[in-house]
Each structure stands twice: as C-alpha cells, then as structure tokens.
Amino acid sequence: MKVxxxxxxxxxxxxxxxxxxxSIASKIFGFVKNKEEEKxxxxxxxxxxxxxxxxxxxxxxxxxxxxxxxxxxxxxxxxRDIDKINENLTIIDLGSTKExxxxxxxxxxxxxxxxxxxxxxxxxFGPSAAIDNLYEGNTVVxxxxxxxxKIHKDKALKLFQQxxxxxxxxxxxxxxIHASYISHLPHAISFSLANTVMNHENPKEIIALAxxxxxxxxxxxxxxxxxxxxxxxxxxxxxxxxxxxFEKNLKNLKELVKNDKEDELKELMxxxxxxxxxx
Amino acid sequence: MKVxxxxxxxxxxxxxxxxxxxSIASKIFGFVKNKEEEKxxxxxxxxxxxxxxxxxxxxxxxxxxxxxxxxxxxxxxxxRDIDKINENLTIIDLGSTKExxxxxxxxxxxxxxxxxxxxxxxxxFGPSAAIDNLYEGNTVVxxxxxxxxKIHKDKALKLFQQxxxxxxxxxxxxxxIHASYISHLPHAISFSLANTVMNHENPKEIIALAxxxxxxxxxxxxxxxxxxxxxxxxxxxxxxxxxxxFEKNLKNLKELVKNDKEDELKELMxxxxxxxxxx
Numbered sequence: 001m002k003v004x005x006x007x008x009x010x011x012x013x014x015x016x017x018x019x020x021x022x023s024i025a026s027k028i029f030g031f032v033k034n035k036e037e038e039k040x041x042x043x044x045x046x047x048x049x050x051x052x053x054x055x056x057x058x059x060x061x062x063x064x065x066x067x068x069x070x071x072x073x074x075x076x077x078x079x080r081d082i083d084k085i086n087e088n089l090t091i092i093d094l095g096s097t098k099e100x101x102x103x104x105x106x107x108x109x110x111x112x113x114x115x116x117x118x119x120x121x122x123x124x125f126g127p128s129a130a131i132d133n134l135y136e137g138n139t140v141v142x143x144x145x146x147x148x149x150k151i152h153k154d155k156a157l158k159l160f161q162q163x164x165x166x167x168x169x170x171x172x173x174x175x176x177i178h179a180s181y182i183s184h185l186p187h188a189i190s191f192s193l194a195n196t197v198m199n200h201e202n203p204k205e206i207i208a209l210a211x212x213x214x215x216x217x218x219x220x221x222x223x224x225x226x227x228x229x230x231x232x233x234x235x236x237x238x239x240x241x242x243x244x245x246f247e248k249n250l251k252n253l254k255e256l257v258k259n260d261k262e263d264e265l266k267e268l269m270x271x272x273x274x275x276x277x278x279x
Numbered sequence: 280m281k282v283x284x285x286x287x288x289x290x291x292x293x294x295x296x297x298x299x300x301x302s303i304a305s306k307i308f309g310f311v312k313n314k315e316e317e318k319x320x321x322x323x324x325x326x327x328x329x330x331x332x333x334x335x336x337x338x339x340x341x342x343x344x345x346x347x348x349x350x351x352x353x354x355x356x357x358x359r360d361i362d363k364i365n366e367n368l369t370i371i372d373l374g375s376t377k378e379x380x381x382x383x384x385x386x387x388x389x390x391x392x393x394x395x396x397x398x399x400x401x402x403x404f405g406p407s408a409a410i411d412n413l414y415e416g417n418t419v420v421x422x423x424x425x426x427x428x429k430i431h432k433d434k435a436l437k438l439f440q441q442x443x444x445x446x447x448x449x450x451x452x453x454x455x456i457h458a459s460y461i462s463h464l465p466h467a468i469s470f471s472l473a474n475t476v477m478n479h480e481n482p483k484e485i486i487a488l489a490x491x492x493x494x495x496x497x498x499x500x501x502x503x504x505x506x507x508x509x510x511x512x513x514x515x516x517x518x519x520x521x522x523x524x525f526e527k528n529l530k531n532l533k534e535l536v537k538n539d540k541e542d543e544l545k546e547l548m549x550x551x552x553x554x555x556x557x558x
C-alpha cells in the first residue's frame with residue numbers, strides 16, 4: 001500500500017514515522033507547500049520521496065491531509081476530479097475541527113473522504129517535531145462514517161488500528177463541542193497564563209520559582225500561533241461557550257476566596273478532585 | 280545530627296526519605312497529630328521513631344514543621360519555651376506562604392526559626408505520597424534570613440544543599456507575590472478547568488477524548504482541598520490580584536476570537552510562546 005502525506009509537521013511527520021515503524025506502507029510519499037522544509041524532511045528520512053501535489057494524488061492508495069483546517073478545505077477542492085484518477089483513493093484529513101470540513105467536502109469525493117481527529121499532540125511543530133510514538137495508545141475520533149463507502153471506512157479504521165489507536169466514532173458537531181473543552185479551552189487558558197506572567201514587570205523573577213504545576217500548565221502555551229489561531233476561529237462558537245463556562249467557574253472560586261467561604265471553597269476543590277475518578 | 284519532622288505527608292515524608300537517602304541524619308524522629316497515620320508512617324519506614332511533640336522538640340537538633348500554614352502558626356506558640364530546652368535547636372517551616380508566618384514567630388525563637396518554601400510538590404498527599412527525589416534539583420526559597428543567627432542560618436542552608444536544592448533568598452512579601460503567580464494561580468485555574476468539565480452534562484464523554492494538554496492542566500486539580508483552601512486564604516490578597524490579571528488576559532483573548540482579530544490573536548499567542556525563552 002502506498003501512502004501520501006500532505007504536510008509533514010508534528011502530525012504528518014509522526015504518522016510517517018508510525019507507518020514505517022509498523023511496516024504499514026510499501027512507499028510513503030510526501031508533499032509540502034513550504035519548499036524550505038523539503039531538505040529537512042528528506043534529511044530526517046520522514047518519506048521515501050517528495051512529489052508535487054498533482055503527482056502525489058495519482059500515485060497513492062491513501063492520501064492523508066495533515067495540514068491546518070483552512071488548508072484542508074482549500075486542498076479538497078483540488079481533489080474534485082478524483083473519479084478521473086482513482087476511485088479507490090481514500091482521503092483522510094487530520095484536522096482539529098470537523099464540522100466545517102465535513103460541510104465543505106465536494107460531493108463526488110464524499111464517500112472517499114474520512115474525517116479524522118487523532119487526539120494526540122505535543123507543543124512542538126514542524127518536521128523536527130515528528131516522533132514515532134505520537135499516536136500509540138491514544139484515541140482517534142472518526143466523524144460521520146455513515147457517509148463513507150465501506151472500502152474507504154475499512155481502510156481508515158485499519159490504518160488507525162495498525163498504529164495503535166483507540167477508535168471513537170462521533171458526529172462532527174459533538175466532536176467540535178467536546179474538543180472545545182478538552183483541547184481548545186486548555187490552550188486558551190495556557191496562552192493566558194503565560195501572558196499573565198509575561199506582562200508582569202519581572203517575569204524572570206517569577207519564573208525562577210517555577211515548579212511542576214506551572215510548567216505543566218504553561219507547556220502548551222508554546223504551541224504554534226498559526227495553527228491555533230486557525231483552530232480557535234474554526235471552532236469559535238464552541239470555544240466562546242467553553243470560555244464563558246470556565247470564566248464562571250473561576251469567578252465563583254474567586255468570590256469564595258474573597259468572602260472567606262472556607263467550607264464552600266473546600267467543596268469546590270473536592271468536586272474538582274473528583275475529575276480524576278473518571279480521567 | 281538528629282532531625283524531627285512534624286507532619287509526614289508529601290513534604291515531610293519526602294524530606295525524611297531524602298535525609299535517609301543522603302545519610303544526613305543519625306536519627307529521624309516524627310510527630311503527627313492524626314493517630315490514624317501513625318501505622319502507615321511506620322510501615323513505610325519514613326522515620327526511626329514517632330514521638331510526642333513535647334519529646335520531639337527536646338531530642339532533636341533540627342525541627343521541621345511540614346504542616347499547613349495555619350498549623351505552623353499554632354505549633355510555633357508551643358515552642359516559646361525553647362530557651363529552657365535547647366538554644367541550638369534550629370526550627371525550619373516548609374509553609375507555602377511566608378508573610379504571616381514571619382509576622383507571628385515568637386520573639387524568643389526568631390533567631391532559631393528559618394522560614395523556607397521548597398518549590399516542589401506533586402498533586403498527591405498523605406504519607407503514601409512521600410517520594411525520595413521530590414526536592415533534588417528544585418529551588419527552595421529562604422525568607423528574611425537576616426533575622427536568623429548564623430548558626431541556624433548555616434544549618435538550614437547546609438540541609439537544603441545536602442538534599443540537592445538550589446537556594447534563593449527573598450523577603451517574605453516578594454515570595455508571597457511570586458508564589459501567587461507561579462503556584463496559587465495555576466491551582467485556582469486547574470480547579471476551575473476541572474469543574475468546567477465536571478459541571479457539564481456529560482463529563483465522561485468529554486473526558487474520553489482527554490489528551491496530554493488537558494491531563495497536564497487538570498493534574499493539580501487533584502491537590503488536597505484542606506491544604507489549598509488554607510493556602511488561598513493565607514495569600515488571599517496576592518492571589519486575588521493574580522486572578523484579576525489572568526482574567527484580563529483571558530478576556531482579551533476571548534474578545535480577539537469573538538471579533539475575528541486574527542493578526543492580534545497570533546501576536547498574543549507569540550507573546551505567550553516567548554515565555555519558554557526564559558523558562
């Protein structure tokens with residue numbers, strides 16, 4: 001099986017590594033828009049060969065779009081002519097939000113196009129961020145699979161199973177709501193926590209005392225501004241709702257501290273503790 | 280050298296383990312108020328012997344108060360008669376806030392009493408949370424050392440150096456401000472993030488998608504409600520200020536998302552990224 005990957009950063013590059021690790025593809029081809037990344041990708045040995053997008057789509061059995069959501073929507077337009085090429089081509093996107101992507105898939109490739117979101121990542125980005133165990137043991141959400149034909153659905157399921165992922169099926173709308181709480185809200189908080197310190201008059205003095213809690217909570221504030229601004233706007237409605245709810249919870253805690261409500265503050269903390277009974 | 284430790288949870292128990300690991304004490308004695316913990320402490324072998332508080336303070340060279348701030352302030356009153364016992368007794372507290380502690384140290388033990396805050400911890404608590412490498416490589420803040428006599432200052436410095444800690448000296452006021460940003464604010468945020476999910480109608484469905492970012496950011500929401508409500512009230516003024524600043528930063532991010540200000544949102548994220556140049 002030949003696999004083509006568009007975008008070879010954290011997600012695409014790590015997928016290429018996993019495909020190699022488990023000997024899943026006979027050939028891995030890649031395409032990146034940014035010419036400056038090509039040398040690095042080849043030096044890292046992420047793919048067997050870099051091709052043009054035109055060539056790539058005609059030479060593979062599975063085409064992975066491992067690029068930001070906006071770019072996915074733009075590239076899917078170039079796949080409209082798929083029935084002239086290869087109706088067996090399975091297309092899988094790894095975008096962080098799913099509702100808009102699914103709305104915009106051209107009709108003639110709807111059966112081929114599997115919408116996936118692997119719930120995996122690090123704060124690093126670009127080809128050098130690729131690691132060979134990013135996906136193993138993590139969950140991938142596959143959305144609206146009822147709109148795919150069996151051959152394409154099965155190919156996608158098999159691929160994610162082979163790289164060690166747990167599969168969860170969900171409609172795109174629910175995915176985007178859940179992702180806003182589990183991924184987008186934490187990023188918004190982490191960026192804001194980092195800026196609270198950076199806007200202080202002496203960030204270095206504060207940072208000198210940094211411990212595990214702060215380091216953990218500011219880690220994802222290192223994430224790519226280009227990628228995350230795209231995600232925030234794609235999932236704007238859900239993110240704003242999650243932010244409102246978080247603000248309410250934080251304000252509630254603040255009022256309890258302000259008004260010396262010790263028992264109620266302890267109750268609030270114990271409720272928060274209980275998250276870890278289900279996590 | 281004989282060391283006595285009051286409180287054998289995460290901080291005190293881990294200190295006992297470090298003292299053993301580096302053969303720093305000839306004997307380690309302990310005292311805990313909660314009788315139910317005694318069996319566990321002896322089974323874990325954290326101390327050589329558990330004594331009454333009266334006996335403990337008369338038999339050791341260094342007395343460590345590894346208990347919440349409120350309890351530290353209460354126990355220090357029982358050490359007023361120290362000059363009848365042993366003027367060479369060094370007392371070190373490990374409380375999370377320092378300003379109020381220092382204000383309340385009885386005059387006749389001021390020279391003996393070293394105010395310390397090891398910037399180390401995990402979300403776990405109680406004797407079973409003790410680990411032997413909690414302190415190694417981390418920073419301890421020692422406050423207002425100019426009020427200690429040389430012998431006590433030197434004993435405290437040596438002890439923390441021997442267990443592998445980096446020493447930072449600071450006045451108590453600055454410590455409490457810095458700690459509010461680096462430790463107390465992150466805890467307030469983590470509790471609130473956990474509750475945002477727990478207050479949702481389907482927390483389990485959301486949690487099913489939990490990834491590294493969310494897990495890291497909710498880890499310290501598991502921290503002890505008793506200890507942290509105490510810390511929040513002790514450092515109320517500084518925490519409320521840090522919370523206000525964080526809320527402003529978060530609101531700013533929210534407005535940029537709401538109003539589609541892409542360039543400004545990217546700038547905000549890039550500023551957050553820059554934290555990691557100094558962390």
